[in-house]
Amino acid sequence: MLNFMNIIKRKALSIIGNALAKTGTVLAVRAWQPATFFEVDVHFPNMDMSSWEKVQYIKVNVEEGVYRDYTPAGWDEDTRTCTLYVDGVHDGPGSRWAKMVQQGDEISYIGPSRTFHRPLEGKMIVLGDMSALGHYLALQQLAGxxxxxxxxxxxxxxxxxxxxxxxxxxxxxxxQQDEGGFEALLDWTKDKDLTDTEIFIVGHIPTSIQLRKELKKRKDHPNTIRVQGFWS
Structure with missing residues (x-):
């Protein structure tokens, strides 16, 4: 029954995606070594980047009926190009797509949509795993x-x-010593003064939740802790 429902869900997503999707063209793909992390440069002719004030995300069609969220970073509003950073260390549809996509390929996507993350007035601290890298590069671009x-x-x-x-x-x-990097990220914060800081936590959902709990216990607790989970 579960497999049947998954098939129905994928077909429904395919129909919705076909109705809403736009396309972009891959300009270049760079793999880090070992090849489990990828930078994908894309031209998105229908994407207006000129008014972005918050970190954006798009849903990329990585296989039939399957979409994964990626953050446009390093964008150039004049040429409507940007880079998607894909963490492919864990096997899955997104990882397999990143390992196969090539220069000249056309990709289908839905979006962009805004996240709640934007530059804030206080000192900004970011914590996350490699799935968060594009997100934080986009936040840095907005912060100037x-x-x-x-x-x-x-x-x-x-x-x-x-x-x-x-x-x-x-x-x-x-x-990283554990799934999501909880221990390493928490250890990084131990000798830091978090007074008057704005914390952004992104990535592995259980790690993000636990980090938020631990940081809220501190006497020098931050002004805000903004969490956005990417995977579990």
Whole structure:
């Protein structure tokens, strides 16, 4: 019965997607080594990026009836191009799509839609796993010269070097020891003063919830803790 309901759900999503979907063209694909994390540059001719004030997301059709949410980052509003960052360390439809997509491919998507994350007045700290990287790069782009700080947990040793080679910002990469990176991310916060800070937590849902609980216990608790779960 469950498989039957999943088939019905996929067919319904396909019908809805076909009605609402727009298309973009893949300009380039870059795989980090080992090849479990991907940067996908896309031209979205129908996407107006000029008024973005909050982090956006789009639903990308990764196989029939299956969509995954990705954050446009590094966008250029004049050319209507951006980069999607795809964490493919866990097997699934999104990971398989990222490993197969090539330059020149046409992709189908729904959106964009706004998240609740935008630059705030206080010191901004970001915490999450590699699935959050595009989201935080988009938040940094919106923040302009105001630097984000924080930590992103990384599973692959080879990706630690790539993180610092590719991105010149004040967000650290920490070695992930558990699913979602809870221990490493919590440890990063231990010697930080969280007074008058704005915390953004994104990524693995159980980790995000637990991090929020732990940070709220602190005497120097932040002004706000904004959580957005990506996967579980």
């Amino acid at each position: 010269d105001r630097a984000l700080t924080g930590a992103v947990s990384v599973i692959e040793e080879g990706h630690l070097a790539s993180f610092y080679d590719y991105f010149k910002w004040e967000v650290d990469a920490v070695k």
